[in-house]
Amino acid sequence: MTQRLETMSGALAPVASVVVAVYNGGEQLGAQVAALLGQSLSNLEVILADNGSSDGCVEPFVGIGKIRVVDASGKRGQGFARNVGAAVARSDYLLFCDQDDVAEPGWAEALVEALLRYDLVGGSFDVGSLNSGVEFWRTPPVRADVGSPLPFASGSNFGIRREVLNAVGGWPERYLGGGEDTALCWRAQLAGYTLGYAPRAVMQYRYRRGFGAHVKQQFHYGRQAAVVSRDFAELDDMPVAPIMRTLGWLAVNVGLLAKPESRGGWMGVAARRAGYEVGRRSARSIVGLATQRSRRREPR
Structure with a gap:
């Protein structure tokens, strides 16, 4: 599968571009970057879209191989940072994940493979690897998307073809800290694009620590x-x-x-x-x- 995708894209452009919106990522960012550099899909570029970090978390990655650090501090929010990263990406397969999670080795390949069949895709989540002892903080017994009129995929584990993202106007930038992924998926489906699911694209998801932080985030x-x-x-x-x-x-x-x-x-x-x-x-x-x-x- 990897060889087939690399042949499709040619030698001059990466098979896929991974965009990570970064804001004060701290030590957690390093774990995600290492996971992205270790993907089974070797011809991959990693774009760190810095949304105005003050902790210097992106500085160690400037000038390193497949990593590109771009300034996305012009406007607050993940939607803006993701759009800045997507604009400079050199591939037509755009993958998105968060700074504090960890992508499993076959994550990128599984998303790109799904994008050969669908216009936009979401992957699956492993909630146990990074959350020993705190899983119960965010494991609701009732589905969180009750009543949702259309399915949607999380921006923490997401892939979309460039022409589709451009056609729907990019990531919505008016939502701060949630909602932009739902709005993007709904907008795309209303425009006639297909949303798929890639179960082999596994992202180790990190929960918020502590009861207060969890309740505040959910609210x-x-x-x-x-x-x-x-x-x-x-x-x-x-x-x-x-x-x-x-x-x-x-x-x-x-x-x-x-x-x-x-x-x-x-x-x-x-x-x-x-x-x-x-x-x-x-x-x-x-x-x-x-x-x-x-x-x-x-x-x-």
């Missing part, structure tokens, strides 16, 4: 999900709010009674539901205010 994800739902009102117009409230109530009550080893997962579900409800109400306020202003401008 923020919920708010961002509501913003995405508002932006894609033609799909669902937020019809799952009653489900969100019910599941949130159940998650809180079950979570308080659950065993300590599973309590974090339940409370994470509750935090995501609560965040969605807060975001939904904010969205309604914004829409209502815009409607009032529009009516005031109408001639009497």
